[in-house]
Amino acid sequence: MGLLDKLDTPMESGNVLITGMETLFNWARLSSLWQMGFGLACCAIEMMAASASHYDMMRFGVIPRPSPRQSDIMIISGTVTLKMASRVKILYEQMPDPKYIISMGSCSNCGGPYWEHGYHVLKGVDRVIPVDVYVPGCPPRPEALLEGLMKLQEKVRKQSLSHA
Amino acid sequence: MDQTAILERLQAAFGDQIGDWHEMKGSAYATKFGSYLDVKNVDYLRDVCLYMRDQPELQFDNLMLLSTVDNGDKTLSAVYHLESTILRHIFALKVTVSVDLARVPSVTNIWTSANWHEREGWDMMGIEFVGHPDLRRILLDEDYPGHPLRKDFKTPEYYHGMKVPY
Numbered sequence: 001m002g003l004l005d006k007l008d009t010p011m012e013s014g015n016v017l018i019t020g021m022e023t024l025f026n027w028a029r030l031s032s033l034w035q036m037g038f039g040l041a042c043c044a045i046e047m048m049a050a051s052a053s054h055y056d057m058m059r060f061g062v063i064p065r066p067s068p069r070q071s072d073i074m075i076i077s078g079t080v081t082l083k084m085a086s087r088v089k090i091l092y093e094q095m096p097d098p099k100y101i102i103s104m105g106s107c108s109n110c111g112g113p114y115w116e117h118g119y120h121v122l123k124g125v126d127r128v129i130p131v132d133v134y135v136p137g138c139p140p141r142p143e144a145l146l147e148g149l150m151k152l153q154e155k156v157r158k159q160s161l162s163h164a
Numbered sequence: 165m166d167q168t169a170i171l172e173r174l175q176a177a178f179g180d181q182i183g184d185w186h187e188m189k190g191s192a193y194a195t196k197f198g199s200y201l202d203v204k205n206v207d208y209l210r211d212v213c214l215y216m217r218d219q220p221e222l223q224f225d226n227l228m229l230l231s232t233v234d235n236g237d238k239t240l241s242a243v244y245h246l247e248s249t250i251l252r253h254i255f256a257l258k259v260t261v262s263v264d265l266a267r268v269p270s271v272t273n274i275w276t277s278a279n280w281h282e283r284e285g286w287d288m289m290g291i292e293f294v295g296h297p298d299l300r301r302i303l304l305d306e307d308y309p310g311h312p313l314r315k316d317f318k319t320p321e322y323y324h325g326m327k328v329p330y
Contacts, residue, residue, distance in 0.1 A: 083305045119317070120304060123330045128326060
């Protein structure tokens with residue numbers, strides 16, 4: 001007996017699930033948040049640790065991509081200098097919608113230790129691009145980044161396809 | 165060769181063009197790395213450097229560090245830490261120029277390692293190293309306003325439409 005035969009009695013066979021379209025789409029999106037392979041400073045080391053086998057960010061569906069065109073999230077991992085800020089903005093604009101930003105670490109949240117004398121540092125990446133989740137720490141441990149990622153997944157889960 | 169002997173040779177060769185010897189008091193380490201010789205006439209800097217590199221008993225073949233200082237009294241300094249990897253001795257030179265005419269001859273074609281150090285000196289302190297083959301900023305953007313390690317530097321309010329102060 002093939003699968004098609006069981007479609008006549010979906011409730012009894014246990015092979016068919018019924019769900020809302022929004023729930024299904026959001027579940028699919030939050031389970032494959034492809035990440036832009038992109039690091040700025042020391043936070044990038046922790047981000048790489050989160051991607052490596054001990055913390056294994058890939059179990060959440062986060063796969064580093066080499067191009068902004070294939071990415072869903074960008075983790076701003078480190079100090080955003082004024083020189084880098086315009087590049088970050090270009091990369092953000094090159095990402096297809098829907099796109100999400102995780103700001104990782106104090107520098108990218110608010111300027112961090114450079115807040116007063118950082119003549120070359122942007123005091124928070126939210127001055128050039130919108131941020132969905134802020135992860136505090138200097139640098140945050142991989143667990144903290146994973147929690148930030150799970151917060152973002154919760155946000156994606158609650159989103160609506162019909163109105164923004 | 166110890167630093168006093170090197171100093172005597174330089175004084176014998178250049179006389180009034182070089183100035184005072186500043187010996188740092190303290191540990192042997194501080195004296196070795198903190199003492200320096202003022203090169204009074206900045207036009208003679210290259211001659212002094214070439215002499216120190218090429219004399220068989222000096223042979224300063226390595227420029228360990230080229231750093232810049234804002235002295236806070238409208239003068240800027242460039243400090244050259246030299247080492248002979250063959251004869252195992254070190255020596256430091258210092259030249260001082262006015263903020264308004266911050267021009268120092270480049271030593272890039274004497275020691276190639278000076279290339280990026282001089283670009284950093286230009287970027288951060290605004291000292292123009294005359295004769296440098298490629299004097300561009302090394303860290304900041306080309307259109308960044310001013311040289312940030314100068315005492316009179318003011319952080320810009322906006323840069324390319326981005327607010328800079330906290």
